[in-house]
Amino acid sequence: MLDPGHNGGNxxxxxxINKQVSVGNGRKACDTTGTVTPEGYSEHAFNWDLANRLAKVLRDKGAEVTLTRESDIGVGPCITERAATGGRVGADAALSIHGDGGPPSGHGFHVIVPAPVAGNAGIVDESVQLGKAIRAAYHAGTGLPYATYIGEDGLDRRDDLGGLNLAKVPTAFIECGNMSNEVEAAKMASLTFRRRMADSLAKGFEDYFSR
Structure with a gap:
Protein backbone atom coordinates (compact mmCIF):
# COMPACT_ATOMS: atom_id res chain seq x y z
CA MET A 1 0.00 0.00 0.00
CA LEU A 2 1.32 3.42 -0.98
CA ASP A 3 0.12 6.62 0.65
CA PRO A 4 0.85 9.81 -1.32
CA GLY A 5 0.72 12.40 1.46
CA HIS A 6 -1.75 15.32 1.45
CA ASN A 7 -3.96 16.18 -1.57
CA GLY A 8 -4.37 18.99 -4.08
CA GLY A 9 -7.74 20.18 -2.77
CA ASN A 10 -6.80 20.35 0.90
CA ILE A 17 -8.81 18.91 6.91
CA ASN A 18 -8.63 20.82 10.19
CA LYS A 19 -11.20 18.68 12.00
CA GLN A 20 -9.62 16.79 14.89
CA VAL A 21 -9.29 13.01 14.76
CA SER A 22 -7.80 10.46 17.14
CA VAL A 23 -4.22 9.36 16.40
CA GLY A 24 -4.14 6.70 19.08
CA ASN A 25 -2.52 8.72 21.84
CA GLY A 26 -4.04 12.14 21.24
CA ARG A 27 -5.84 14.18 18.61
CA LYS A 28 -4.54 15.95 15.50
CA ALA A 29 -5.90 17.54 12.34
CA CYS A 30 -7.48 15.19 9.80
CA ASP A 31 -4.85 16.17 7.22
CA THR A 32 -2.62 19.10 6.22
CA THR A 33 -1.72 20.93 3.03
CA GLY A 34 1.95 19.94 2.89
CA THR A 35 4.86 22.13 1.89
CA VAL A 36 6.13 23.69 -1.35
CA THR A 37 9.51 24.37 -2.96
CA PRO A 38 10.88 27.93 -3.38
CA GLU A 39 9.91 27.61 -7.06
CA GLY A 40 6.33 26.66 -6.26
CA TYR A 41 6.36 22.87 -6.74
CA SER A 42 3.89 21.51 -4.20
CA GLU A 43 4.52 18.56 -1.97
CA HIS A 44 1.13 17.01 -2.72
CA ALA A 45 1.97 16.97 -6.45
CA PHE A 46 5.41 15.49 -5.77
CA ASN A 47 3.93 12.80 -3.53
CA TRP A 48 1.26 11.91 -6.10
CA ASP A 49 3.71 11.71 -8.98
CA LEU A 50 6.29 9.63 -7.11
CA ALA A 51 3.71 7.25 -5.65
CA ASN A 52 2.31 6.53 -9.10
CA ARG A 53 5.77 6.01 -10.58
CA LEU A 54 6.62 3.65 -7.74
CA ALA A 55 3.31 1.82 -8.13
CA LYS A 56 4.05 1.20 -11.81
CA VAL A 57 7.53 -0.15 -11.08
CA LEU A 58 6.15 -2.48 -8.40
CA ARG A 59 3.26 -3.66 -10.58
CA ASP A 60 5.66 -4.37 -13.43
CA LYS A 61 7.50 -6.64 -10.99
CA GLY A 62 4.27 -8.49 -10.16
CA ALA A 63 3.13 -6.71 -7.00
CA GLU A 64 -0.45 -5.74 -6.20
CA VAL A 65 -0.50 -2.08 -5.20
CA THR A 66 -3.23 0.06 -3.61
CA LEU A 67 -3.02 3.84 -3.20
CA THR A 68 -4.82 5.75 -0.46
CA ARG A 69 -6.16 8.38 -2.84
CA GLU A 70 -7.38 8.35 -6.43
CA SER A 71 -6.25 11.76 -7.70
CA ASP A 72 -4.40 14.95 -6.79
CA ILE A 73 -7.45 17.20 -6.95
CA GLY A 74 -9.42 15.83 -4.00
CA VAL A 75 -9.49 16.40 -0.26
CA GLY A 76 -7.91 14.10 2.31
CA PRO A 77 -8.52 11.33 3.15
CA CYS A 78 -7.99 11.78 6.87
CA ILE A 79 -4.93 10.22 8.44
CA THR A 80 -7.21 7.72 10.17
CA GLU A 81 -8.51 6.47 6.82
CA ARG A 82 -5.02 6.35 5.34
CA ALA A 83 -3.78 4.26 8.26
CA ALA A 84 -6.74 1.88 7.98
CA THR A 85 -6.26 1.20 4.27
CA GLY A 86 -3.35 -1.22 4.65
CA GLY A 87 -5.28 -3.52 6.95
CA ARG A 88 -8.48 -3.21 4.95
CA VAL A 89 -6.87 -4.35 1.69
CA GLY A 90 -4.63 -6.96 3.35
CA ALA A 91 -1.37 -5.23 2.44
CA ASP A 92 1.93 -6.84 3.38
CA ALA A 93 3.58 -3.45 3.91
CA ALA A 94 2.82 0.25 3.56
CA LEU A 95 4.86 3.32 2.72
CA SER A 96 3.71 6.93 3.11
CA ILE A 97 5.49 9.25 0.68
CA HIS A 98 6.32 12.86 1.53
CA GLY A 99 8.66 15.76 0.91
CA ASP A 100 9.88 17.65 3.97
CA GLY A 101 9.70 21.35 4.76
CA GLY A 102 12.86 21.57 6.83
CA PRO A 103 15.22 24.51 7.34
CA PRO A 104 16.54 25.87 4.02
CA SER A 105 20.12 25.21 5.13
CA GLY A 106 19.33 21.56 5.88
CA HIS A 107 19.37 18.79 3.32
CA GLY A 108 18.93 15.05 2.95
CA PHE A 109 16.15 12.49 3.42
CA HIS A 110 14.90 10.53 6.39
CA VAL A 111 12.63 7.58 7.05
CA ILE A 112 10.16 7.65 9.92
CA VAL A 113 9.24 4.47 11.79
CA PRO A 114 6.81 3.97 14.68
CA ALA A 115 7.63 4.08 18.34
CA PRO A 116 5.47 1.73 20.42
CA VAL A 117 2.10 3.11 21.50
CA ALA A 118 -1.09 1.38 22.58
CA GLY A 119 -2.39 -0.54 19.59
CA ASN A 120 0.62 -0.72 17.27
CA ALA A 121 2.98 -3.00 19.23
CA GLY A 122 2.47 -5.88 16.83
CA ILE A 123 3.82 -4.01 13.80
CA VAL A 124 6.65 -1.93 15.31
CA ASP A 125 9.53 -4.36 14.80
CA GLU A 126 8.58 -5.18 11.22
CA SER A 127 7.99 -1.49 10.48
CA VAL A 128 11.54 -0.75 11.60
CA GLN A 129 12.86 -3.50 9.32
CA LEU A 130 10.83 -2.05 6.42
CA GLY A 131 12.12 1.43 7.20
CA LYS A 132 15.72 0.28 7.27
CA ALA A 133 15.35 -1.54 3.94
CA ILE A 134 13.78 1.53 2.34
CA ARG A 135 16.45 3.79 3.84
CA ALA A 136 19.36 1.70 2.53
CA ALA A 137 17.99 1.27 -0.98
CA TYR A 138 16.97 4.92 -1.32
CA HIS A 139 20.32 6.15 -0.07
CA ALA A 140 22.22 3.88 -2.45
CA GLY A 141 19.95 4.46 -5.43
CA THR A 142 19.55 8.23 -5.28
CA GLY A 143 22.84 9.26 -3.71
CA LEU A 144 20.96 11.61 -1.40
CA PRO A 145 22.49 11.94 2.07
CA TYR A 146 20.78 11.28 5.37
CA ALA A 147 19.03 14.38 6.70
CA THR A 148 21.37 16.81 8.42
CA TYR A 149 18.67 18.38 10.58
CA ILE A 150 16.53 15.55 11.94
CA GLY A 151 16.76 11.88 12.89
CA GLU A 152 19.87 9.74 13.27
CA ASP A 153 21.52 8.21 10.21
CA GLY A 154 18.39 8.87 8.19
CA LEU A 155 16.00 7.21 10.65
CA ASP A 156 13.53 8.89 12.98
CA ARG A 157 11.19 7.17 15.48
CA ARG A 158 7.95 8.97 16.29
CA ASP A 159 4.87 8.32 18.39
CA ASP A 160 2.77 11.31 17.22
CA LEU A 161 1.79 10.26 13.69
CA GLY A 162 -1.62 8.67 13.23
CA GLY A 163 -0.41 6.89 10.10
CA LEU A 164 2.04 4.93 12.28
CA ASN A 165 0.12 4.75 15.55
CA LEU A 166 -3.02 3.34 13.92
CA ALA A 167 -1.38 1.11 11.31
CA LYS A 168 -2.26 -2.58 11.23
CA VAL A 169 0.49 -3.62 8.81
CA PRO A 170 4.24 -2.82 8.76
CA THR A 171 4.40 0.87 7.86
CA ALA A 172 7.07 3.51 7.32
CA PHE A 173 7.08 7.12 6.16
CA ILE A 174 9.74 8.62 3.92
CA GLU A 175 10.56 12.31 3.69
CA CYS A 176 12.24 12.05 0.28
CA GLY A 177 14.21 15.26 0.60
CA ASN A 178 14.01 18.81 1.92
CA MET A 179 11.79 20.85 -0.38
CA SER A 180 12.91 24.06 1.36
CA ASN A 181 16.49 23.52 0.20
CA GLU A 182 16.89 24.96 -3.31
CA VAL A 183 19.39 22.38 -4.53
CA GLU A 184 17.41 19.43 -3.23
CA ALA A 185 14.11 20.93 -4.39
CA ALA A 186 15.45 21.10 -7.94
CA LYS A 187 16.22 17.38 -7.83
CA MET A 188 12.75 16.58 -6.51
CA ALA A 189 11.19 18.64 -9.29
CA SER A 190 13.18 16.73 -11.91
CA LEU A 191 11.28 14.04 -13.80
CA THR A 192 14.49 12.07 -14.34
CA PHE A 193 15.36 12.16 -10.66
CA ARG A 194 11.85 11.12 -9.60
CA ARG A 195 12.22 8.05 -11.81
CA ARG A 196 15.43 7.28 -9.95
CA MET A 197 13.63 7.74 -6.64
CA ALA A 198 10.88 5.32 -7.69
CA ASP A 199 13.36 2.65 -8.75
CA SER A 200 15.22 3.04 -5.46
CA LEU A 201 12.10 2.71 -3.34
CA ALA A 202 11.03 -0.37 -5.30
CA LYS A 203 14.41 -1.91 -4.53
CA GLY A 204 13.75 -1.20 -0.85
CA PHE A 205 10.52 -3.19 -0.98
CA GLU A 206 12.27 -6.03 -2.82
CA ASP A 207 15.00 -6.14 -0.19
CA TYR A 208 12.45 -6.12 2.62
CA PHE A 209 10.45 -9.01 1.17
CA SER A 210 13.50 -11.08 0.25
CA ARG A 211 15.01 -11.18 3.74
Missing part, protein backbone atom coordinates in the same frame (compact mmCIF):
# COMPACT_ATOMS: atom_id res chain seq x y z
CA UNK A 11 -5.90 24.04 0.95
CA UNK A 12 -9.33 25.08 -0.28
CA UNK A 13 -11.19 22.95 2.28
CA UNK A 14 -9.77 23.94 5.69
CA UNK A 15 -12.98 23.03 7.50
CA UNK A 16 -12.54 19.40 6.44
Missing amino acids: ASHPEE
Whole structure:
Protein backbone atom coordinates (compact mmCIF):
# COMPACT_ATOMS: atom_id res chain seq x y z
CA MET A 1 0.00 0.00 0.00
CA LEU A 2 1.32 3.42 -0.98
CA ASP A 3 0.12 6.62 0.65
CA PRO A 4 0.85 9.81 -1.32
CA GLY A 5 0.72 12.40 1.46
CA HIS A 6 -1.75 15.32 1.45
CA ASN A 7 -3.96 16.18 -1.57
CA GLY A 8 -4.37 18.99 -4.08
CA GLY A 9 -7.74 20.18 -2.77
CA ASN A 10 -6.80 20.35 0.90
CA ALA A 11 -5.90 24.04 0.95
CA SER A 12 -9.33 25.08 -0.28
CA HIS A 13 -11.19 22.95 2.28
CA PRO A 14 -9.77 23.94 5.69
CA GLU A 15 -12.98 23.03 7.50
CA GLU A 16 -12.54 19.40 6.44
CA ILE A 17 -8.81 18.91 6.91
CA ASN A 18 -8.63 20.82 10.19
CA LYS A 19 -11.20 18.68 12.00
CA GLN A 20 -9.62 16.79 14.89
CA VAL A 21 -9.29 13.01 14.76
CA SER A 22 -7.80 10.46 17.14
CA VAL A 23 -4.22 9.36 16.40
CA GLY A 24 -4.14 6.70 19.08
CA ASN A 25 -2.52 8.72 21.84
CA GLY A 26 -4.04 12.14 21.24
CA ARG A 27 -5.84 14.18 18.61
CA LYS A 28 -4.54 15.95 15.50
CA ALA A 29 -5.90 17.54 12.34
CA CYS A 30 -7.48 15.19 9.80
CA ASP A 31 -4.85 16.17 7.22
CA THR A 32 -2.62 19.10 6.22
CA THR A 33 -1.72 20.93 3.03
CA GLY A 34 1.95 19.94 2.89
CA THR A 35 4.86 22.13 1.89
CA VAL A 36 6.13 23.69 -1.35
CA THR A 37 9.51 24.37 -2.96
CA PRO A 38 10.88 27.93 -3.38
CA GLU A 39 9.91 27.61 -7.06
CA GLY A 40 6.33 26.66 -6.26
CA TYR A 41 6.36 22.87 -6.74
CA SER A 42 3.89 21.51 -4.20
CA GLU A 43 4.52 18.56 -1.97
CA HIS A 44 1.13 17.01 -2.72
CA ALA A 45 1.97 16.97 -6.45
CA PHE A 46 5.41 15.49 -5.77
CA ASN A 47 3.93 12.80 -3.53
CA TRP A 48 1.26 11.91 -6.10
CA ASP A 49 3.71 11.71 -8.98
CA LEU A 50 6.29 9.63 -7.11
CA ALA A 51 3.71 7.25 -5.65
CA ASN A 52 2.31 6.53 -9.10
CA ARG A 53 5.77 6.01 -10.58
CA LEU A 54 6.62 3.65 -7.74
CA ALA A 55 3.31 1.82 -8.13
CA LYS A 56 4.05 1.20 -11.81
CA VAL A 57 7.53 -0.15 -11.08
CA LEU A 58 6.15 -2.48 -8.40
CA ARG A 59 3.26 -3.66 -10.58
CA ASP A 60 5.66 -4.37 -13.43
CA LYS A 61 7.50 -6.64 -10.99
CA GLY A 62 4.27 -8.49 -10.16
CA ALA A 63 3.13 -6.71 -7.00
CA GLU A 64 -0.45 -5.74 -6.20
CA VAL A 65 -0.50 -2.08 -5.20
CA THR A 66 -3.23 0.06 -3.61
CA LEU A 67 -3.02 3.84 -3.20
CA THR A 68 -4.82 5.75 -0.46
CA ARG A 69 -6.16 8.38 -2.84
CA GLU A 70 -7.38 8.35 -6.43
CA SER A 71 -6.25 11.76 -7.70
CA ASP A 72 -4.40 14.95 -6.79
CA ILE A 73 -7.45 17.20 -6.95
CA GLY A 74 -9.42 15.83 -4.00
CA VAL A 75 -9.49 16.40 -0.26
CA GLY A 76 -7.91 14.10 2.31
CA PRO A 77 -8.52 11.33 3.15
CA CYS A 78 -7.99 11.78 6.87
CA ILE A 79 -4.93 10.22 8.44
CA THR A 80 -7.21 7.72 10.17
CA GLU A 81 -8.51 6.47 6.82
CA ARG A 82 -5.02 6.35 5.34
CA ALA A 83 -3.78 4.26 8.26
CA ALA A 84 -6.74 1.88 7.98
CA THR A 85 -6.26 1.20 4.27
CA GLY A 86 -3.35 -1.22 4.65
CA GLY A 87 -5.28 -3.52 6.95
CA ARG A 88 -8.48 -3.21 4.95
CA VAL A 89 -6.87 -4.35 1.69
CA GLY A 90 -4.63 -6.96 3.35
CA ALA A 91 -1.37 -5.23 2.44
CA ASP A 92 1.93 -6.84 3.38
CA ALA A 93 3.58 -3.45 3.91
CA ALA A 94 2.82 0.25 3.56
CA LEU A 95 4.86 3.32 2.72
CA SER A 96 3.71 6.93 3.11
CA ILE A 97 5.49 9.25 0.68
CA HIS A 98 6.32 12.86 1.53
CA GLY A 99 8.66 15.76 0.91
CA ASP A 100 9.88 17.65 3.97
CA GLY A 101 9.70 21.35 4.76
CA GLY A 102 12.86 21.57 6.83
CA PRO A 103 15.22 24.51 7.34
CA PRO A 104 16.54 25.87 4.02
CA SER A 105 20.12 25.21 5.13
CA GLY A 106 19.33 21.56 5.88
CA HIS A 107 19.37 18.79 3.32
CA GLY A 108 18.93 15.05 2.95
CA PHE A 109 16.15 12.49 3.42
CA HIS A 110 14.90 10.53 6.39
CA VAL A 111 12.63 7.58 7.05
CA ILE A 112 10.16 7.65 9.92
CA VAL A 113 9.24 4.47 11.79
CA PRO A 114 6.81 3.97 14.68
CA ALA A 115 7.63 4.08 18.34
CA PRO A 116 5.47 1.73 20.42
CA VAL A 117 2.10 3.11 21.50
CA ALA A 118 -1.09 1.38 22.58
CA GLY A 119 -2.39 -0.54 19.59
CA ASN A 120 0.62 -0.72 17.27
CA ALA A 121 2.98 -3.00 19.23
CA GLY A 122 2.47 -5.88 16.83
CA ILE A 123 3.82 -4.01 13.80
CA VAL A 124 6.65 -1.93 15.31
CA ASP A 125 9.53 -4.36 14.80
CA GLU A 126 8.58 -5.18 11.22
CA SER A 127 7.99 -1.49 10.48
CA VAL A 128 11.54 -0.75 11.60
CA GLN A 129 12.86 -3.50 9.32
CA LEU A 130 10.83 -2.05 6.42
CA GLY A 131 12.12 1.43 7.20
CA LYS A 132 15.72 0.28 7.27
CA ALA A 133 15.35 -1.54 3.94
CA ILE A 134 13.78 1.53 2.34
CA ARG A 135 16.45 3.79 3.84
CA ALA A 136 19.36 1.70 2.53
CA ALA A 137 17.99 1.27 -0.98
CA TYR A 138 16.97 4.92 -1.32
CA HIS A 139 20.32 6.15 -0.07
CA ALA A 140 22.22 3.88 -2.45
CA GLY A 141 19.95 4.46 -5.43
CA THR A 142 19.55 8.23 -5.28
CA GLY A 143 22.84 9.26 -3.71
CA LEU A 144 20.96 11.61 -1.40
CA PRO A 145 22.49 11.94 2.07
CA TYR A 146 20.78 11.28 5.37
CA ALA A 147 19.03 14.38 6.70
CA THR A 148 21.37 16.81 8.42
CA TYR A 149 18.67 18.38 10.58
CA ILE A 150 16.53 15.55 11.94
CA GLY A 151 16.76 11.88 12.89
CA GLU A 152 19.87 9.74 13.27
CA ASP A 153 21.52 8.21 10.21
CA GLY A 154 18.39 8.87 8.19
CA LEU A 155 16.00 7.21 10.65
CA ASP A 156 13.53 8.89 12.98
CA ARG A 157 11.19 7.17 15.48
CA ARG A 158 7.95 8.97 16.29
CA ASP A 159 4.87 8.32 18.39
CA ASP A 160 2.77 11.31 17.22
CA LEU A 161 1.79 10.26 13.69
CA GLY A 162 -1.62 8.67 13.23
CA GLY A 163 -0.41 6.89 10.10
CA LEU A 164 2.04 4.93 12.28
CA ASN A 165 0.12 4.75 15.55
CA LEU A 166 -3.02 3.34 13.92
CA ALA A 167 -1.38 1.11 11.31
CA LYS A 168 -2.26 -2.58 11.23
CA VAL A 169 0.49 -3.62 8.81
CA PRO A 170 4.24 -2.82 8.76
CA THR A 171 4.40 0.87 7.86
CA ALA A 172 7.07 3.51 7.32
CA PHE A 173 7.08 7.12 6.16
CA ILE A 174 9.74 8.62 3.92
CA GLU A 175 10.56 12.31 3.69
CA CYS A 176 12.24 12.05 0.28
CA GLY A 177 14.21 15.26 0.60
CA ASN A 178 14.01 18.81 1.92
CA MET A 179 11.79 20.85 -0.38
CA SER A 180 12.91 24.06 1.36
CA ASN A 181 16.49 23.52 0.20
CA GLU A 182 16.89 24.96 -3.31
CA VAL A 183 19.39 22.38 -4.53
CA GLU A 184 17.41 19.43 -3.23
CA ALA A 185 14.11 20.93 -4.39
CA ALA A 186 15.45 21.10 -7.94
CA LYS A 187 16.22 17.38 -7.83
CA MET A 188 12.75 16.58 -6.51
CA ALA A 189 11.19 18.64 -9.29
CA SER A 190 13.18 16.73 -11.91
CA LEU A 191 11.28 14.04 -13.80
CA THR A 192 14.49 12.07 -14.34
CA PHE A 193 15.36 12.16 -10.66
CA ARG A 194 11.85 11.12 -9.60
CA ARG A 195 12.22 8.05 -11.81
CA ARG A 196 15.43 7.28 -9.95
CA MET A 197 13.63 7.74 -6.64
CA ALA A 198 10.88 5.32 -7.69
CA ASP A 199 13.36 2.65 -8.75
CA SER A 200 15.22 3.04 -5.46
CA LEU A 201 12.10 2.71 -3.34
CA ALA A 202 11.03 -0.37 -5.30
CA LYS A 203 14.41 -1.91 -4.53
CA GLY A 204 13.75 -1.20 -0.85
CA PHE A 205 10.52 -3.19 -0.98
CA GLU A 206 12.27 -6.03 -2.82
CA ASP A 207 15.00 -6.14 -0.19
CA TYR A 208 12.45 -6.12 2.62
CA PHE A 209 10.45 -9.01 1.17
CA SER A 210 13.50 -11.08 0.25
CA ARG A 211 15.01 -11.18 3.74
